[in-house]
Amino acid sequence: MMFRATVLTLYPDMFPGALGLSLAGRALEAGTWVLEAVQIRDFATDRHRTVDDTPAGGGAGMVMRADVLARAIDHASPEGDPRPRLLMSPRGKPLTQERVRELAAGPGAVILCGRFEGVDQRVIEARGLEEVSIGDFILSGGEPAALVLLDAVVRLLPGVMGNEASGDEESFENGLLEHPHYTRPQEWESRSIPEVLTSGNHKKIAAWRRAEAERLTAERRPDLLAQPPKRAT
Ligand code: SAH
Numbered sequence: 001m002m003f004r005a006t007v008l009t010l011y012p013d014m015f016p017g018a019l020g021l022s023l024a025g026r027a028l029e030a031g032t033w034v035l036e037a038v039q040i041r042d043f044a045t046d047r048h049r050t051v052d053d054t055p056a057g058g059g060a061g062m063v064m065r066a067d068v069l070a071r072a073i074d075h076a077s078p079e080g081d082p083r084p085r086l087l088m089s090p091r092g093k094p095l096t097q098e099r100v101r102e103l104a105a106g107p108g109a110v111i112l113c114g115r116f117e118g119v120d121q122r123v124i125e126a127r128g129l130e131e132v133s134i135g136d137f138i139l140s141g142g143e144p145a146a147l148v149l150l151d152a153v154v155r156l157l158p159g160v161m162g163n164e165a166s167g168d169e170e171s172f173e174n175g176l177l178e179h180p181h182y183t184r185p186q187e188w189e190s191r192s193i194p195e196v197l198t199s200g201n202h203k204k205i206a207a208w209r210r211a212e213a214e215r216l217t218a219e220r221r222p223d224l225l226a227q228p229p230k231r232a233t
Pocket residue numbers: 087088089090091112113114115116117118119132133134135136137138139140141142143145
């Protein structure tokens with residue numbers, strides 16, 4: 001089963017962008033996943049190919065039209081398409097590694113990128129869009145958020161990370177931030193690598209890493225410790 005991503009956007013040239021390089025880019029070339037960028041404007045029907053209009057009730061900015069977006073969605077994701085339909089949105093549920101894993105295990109995603117003030121609420125409801133946020137800040141458009149989401153998903157697809165572990169020890173995978181890393185040279189600017197890491201004692205090393213992960217998490221993200229771990233550790 002191949003992961004198929006369809007991105008609905010006013011800026012299809014932003015794709016694959018960074019996802020055309022490195023791990024994701026090689027996987028794209030290898031056919032491990034497919035990325036299709038659909039120009040929303042192609043689904044406008046008036047002479048000026050209008051995709052937005054002024055907000056009902058007044059106020060600043062413009063709102064993306066429900067009818068145009070629905071045509072784009074119905075074209076990209078006809079009835080029976082098993083893929084979830086996501087809307088990148090600062091109002092959405094914050095993206096987590098857990099949701100990323102679920103998406104990576106599925107058939108793909110249809111991703112709508114907002115622009116302007118956002119999209120007409122009716123299309124969100126009528127097409128069952130799942131709003132997803134990448135953090136508590138405002139981007140100028142959903143495209144960078146879609147790139148972030150896809151980057152996180154694609155690296156988990158089978159074969160993409162190659163020799164690296166499946167990411168099981170990574171931050172968030174066990175409900176903790178990751179331990180610090182070191183590599184040669186052994187001494188740099190009078191700073192040495194912690195002795196335990198060069199001891200060759202794998203049990204001690206594992207214990208040190210676990211303790212460091214717990215210390216960092218308590219210090220920086222106590223909210224993570226308050227939650228039950230998402231996966232067995
Ligand atoms: N007026 C909106 C922000 C619009 S920003 C509000 O206050 O909620 C324009 C578009 O950028 C949004 O429609 C969304 O698609 C995208 N976007 C902005 N910030 C985002 C975030 N943190 N996560 C995901 N998408 C975001």
